[in-house]
Amino acid sequence: MAVPNSKETLKQYCLRALGKPxxxxxxxxxxxxxxxxxxxxxxxQYHYDGVERMYMKYQITADDITRARSDETVGTGTEGxxxxxxxxxxxxxxxxxxxxxxxxIFNFNDKSNLNMFDIRYQxxxxxLYDFSSTSVIHYEMTMRHLDFLDHILIxxxxxxxxxxxxxxxxxxxxxxxVAAGEYIIIECYRKLDPTTYTDIYxxxxxxxxTTALIKQQWGANLSKFQGVQMxxxxxxxxxxxxxxxxxxxxxxxxxxxDTFESPIAYMVG
Numbered sequence: 001m002a003v004p005n006s007k008e009t010l011k012q013y014c015l016r017a018l019g020k021p022x023x024x025x026x027x028x029x030x031x032x033x034x035x036x037x038x039x040x041x042x043x044x045q046y047h048y049d050g051v052e053r054m055y056m057k058y059q060i061t062a063d064d065i066t067r068a069r070s071d072e073t074v075g076t077g078t079e080g081x082x083x084x085x086x087x088x089x090x091x092x093x094x095x096x097x098x099x100x101x102x103x104x105i106f107n108f109n110d111k112s113n114l115n116m117f118d119i120r121y122q123x124x125x126x127x128l129y130d131f132s133s134t135s136v137i138h139y140e141m142t143m144r145h146l147d148f149l150d151h152i153l154i155x156x157x158x159x160x161x162x163x164x165x166x167x168x169x170x171x172x173x174x175x176x177x178v179a180a181g182e183y184i185i186i187e188c189y190r191k192l193d194p195t196t197y198t199d200i201y202x203x204x205x206x207x208x209x210t211t212a213l214i215k216q217q218w219g220a221n222l223s224k225f226q227g228v229q230m231x232x233x234x235x236x237x238x239x240x241x242x243x244x245x246x247x248x249x250x251x252x253x254x255x256x257x258d259t260f261e262s263p264i265a266y267m268v269g
Contacts, residue, residue, distance in 0.1 A: 003202050004201040004202050004207065005198040005199070005201055005202065006198060006201060007033070007036055007194070007201070009201065010036060010201045010206075010207065010210060011032050011033070011036060013207060014032075014036075014207065014210050014211040014214050015032070015214070017207075017211045018211065018214065018215055018218065025214075025218055026218055026221050026222055027214060027217050027218045027221060031214075031217050031221075032214055032217075035210060035213040035214050035217055036210055036213075038213060039206060039209050039210040039213055040194055040200070040206070042209065042253075042256075043200070043203070043205070043206050043209070044100070044191035044192065045100070045191075046256050046257060046260065046261050047203075047205060047206075047256055047260045047261070048260055048261065048262040049192075049200075049203060049260070050191055050192055050200070051100060051189045051190060051191050051192065051262070052189070052190055052192060053103075053187075053188075053189055054187075054188060054189075054190055055185055055186065055187055055188075056096075056099075056185070056186045056188060056190075057183050057184070057185055057186070058093055058183065058184045058186060059181065059182070059183050059184075060178045060179065060180055060181065060182045060183070060184065061180055062180040064093075064174065064180075065174050065175060065178070065179075065180060067091075068091045068174035068175070091169060091170060091171070091172075091174055092167040092168055092169045092170070093167070093168045093170065093184070093186075094166060094167060094168075095161070095166045095167065095168050095186075095188075096166070096190070097166055098190045098191050098193065099161075099163065099166070099188050099189070099190050100163050100188075100189050100190065100191055101161070101163065101188060101189045102159060102161040102168055102186060102187070102188045103187040103188060103189070104156070104159065104186075104187050105157060105159060105170065105184055105185065105186050105187070106184070106185040106187075157170055157171060157172045157177075158170075158171040159171070168186065170184075189262075205252070205255075205256065205260065208248075208252060209249070209252045209256075212245050212248040212249040212252055213245075213249065215241060215244070215245035215248070216242060216245035216246055216249060218238075218241055218245070219238045219239065219240070219241030219242025219243070219244070219245050220238070220242055221238065222236045222237070222238025222241060222242075223238035223239050223242055224238070225238065226238060226239055
């Protein structure tokens with residue numbers, strides 16, 4: 001059996017599963033391609049193997065800061081101008097179209113450069129000079145407390161992201177909080193590209209779901225000729241094929257939501 005590793009091989013696999021070449025599958029090639037694209041999109045949306053959690057870096061440019069500065073000075077004075085300022089804000093980062101959800105961004109505070117007056121430096125100097133005789137529990141609890149205070153007193157940068165406009169809005173002072181050349185680390189979920197990770201086409205669920213969609217399309221095509229007699233007295237029964245495919249599709253969609261869907265929290269952001 002040929003293992004599907006491309007869109008074309010998946011197409012042929014699904015058509016063979018429906019009976020080709022023993023019987024004729026009355027579905028146009030473009031319709032098959034559409035159903036495969038639909039199945040891959042659904043797979044990426046709900047199957048945990050269709051996405052990956054990753055960290056993307058973005059380098060702030062002078063244009064980003066200049067653009068944000070110019071937008072903040074637009075329309076100050078009238079109520080209508082304030083509305084236009086809100087609509088024209090461009091304090092965003094353009095994200096790749098493959099990103100489905102943004103979980104958060106790393107804080108901009110540079111915690112790697114410590115000086116002798118930093119509390120973390122003093123703790124490491126005085127309390128952790130010897131790991132073999134000193135417990136790290138107190139140090140861990142203190143660091144958690146400092147992180148909590150940092151979260152309460154400073155807070156996190158509010159973000160807003162929608163996968164359909166591919167823009168990550170960051171609510172911050174772009175002139176003072178960041179500088180050109182600095183990096184922002186973005187925690188996000190990205191859908192896998194099947195043209196790069198071709199093993200997706202061999203996923204058992206994707207093969208079953210794609211076959212059900214093509215079968216439903218086949219039944220929809222044949223239902224237009226319901227009751228037409230063919231040579232030998234055979235009549236088409238597209239409605240039955242459509243009903244069977246719809247039932248298979250509904251069961252598979254329930255299965256993916258109950259078994260393979262990632263926690264709903266990953267879509268927040």
